[in-house]
Amino acid sequence: MALVEAIGVRKSFGHTEVLKGIDMEVERGEVVCLLGPSGAGKSTFLRCVNHLETIDAGRIWVDGVPVGFRASGGKLHELRERDAAHQRRDVGMVFQRFNLFPHRTALENIMEGPVQVLGRRKAEVGAEALALLERVGLAEKASAYPGQLSGGQQQRVAIARALAMKPKLMLFDEPTSALDPELVGEVLDVMTSLARDGMTMIVVTHEIGFARSVADRVVFLVDGAVVESGTPSDVLDDPQQPRTRQFLAKVL
Numbered sequence: 001m002a003l004v005e006a007i008g009v010r011k012s013f014g015h016t017e018v019l020k021g022i023d024m025e026v027e028r029g030e031v032v033c034l035l036g037p038s039g040a041g042k043s044t045f046l047r048c049v050n051h052l053e054t055i056d057a058g059r060i061w062v063d064g065v066p067v068g069f070r071a072s073g074g075k076l077h078e079l080r081e082r083d084a085a086h087q088r089r090d091v092g093m094v095f096q097r098f099n100l101f102p103h104r105t106a107l108e109n110i111m112e113g114p115v116q117v118l119g120r121r122k123a124e125v126g127a128e129a130l131a132l133l134e135r136v137g138l139a140e141k142a143s144a145y146p147g148q149l150s151g152g153q154q155q156r157v158a159i160a161r162a163l164a165m166k167p168k169l170m171l172f173d174e175p176t177s178a179l180d181p182e183l184v185g186e187v188l189d190v191m192t193s194l195a196r197d198g199m200t201m202i203v204v205t206h207e208i209g210f211a212r213s214v215a216d217r218v219v220f221l222v223d224g225a226v227v228e229s230g231t232p233s234d235v236l237d238d239p240q241q242p243r244t245r246q247f248l249a250k251v252l
Helices: 042-049 081-088 106-117 122-135 151-163 181-196 208-214 232-237 242-251
Strands: 004-013 016-026 031-035 057-062 069-072 075-078 091-094 169-173 200-204 217-222 225-230
Touching (some): 004 042, 016 042, 016 057, 016 225, 031 208, 042 169, 106 122, 151 181, 181 200, 217 232, 217 242, 225 232, 225 242
Parallel strands (some): 031 217, 091 169
Antiparallel strands (some): 004 057, 217 225
């Protein structure tokens, strides 16, 4: 069974339909990069996978569990927010903006979820948080506050914070778009390391080089629909659809 399965996913905001029947599967350990122009629905789809947005039609499953719903009496019932938040613990998400707590150190930001959400002991979590900081190359910044860190460092702390919850799936929503160009590489290096370690990842990105070298599959979206999907070499080097070719000609 695929770790993520989406069938006929639709989402509208007012009269604007943003997702128009998305079908997608993501296997365990697979890295899928979502490409496409602004407004294509990439970020909205990612938020639907984590039930930060409620879909209007279709269904999404993560590890066989319907996202945002529970099955009872042969029907699906939408979860209360508290139960949805509990379900969301298995999915880590990294946003464009780092969303760190400014009054907490890097170490405390990473410890927050396991202690407050999972109810684990600080001493136990602290050792794991230090190990995660080392993993993202920031062991020496444990006591630094977000305001003392560069954008790239803050984003690496945000990745470590998501990993602290030991997620089955990591979602990245344009994680380098708010960074200065010289800081992009340090974040992509961490993501590449995660991919090599077998983390299942869905990544919304405009970093074509990252998609080419790290993704198992590239999915190209336009106007809320999947236009093209395949290996990086298929989609990036030999696109079949005119809209894909037009987009790549502008960004490459």
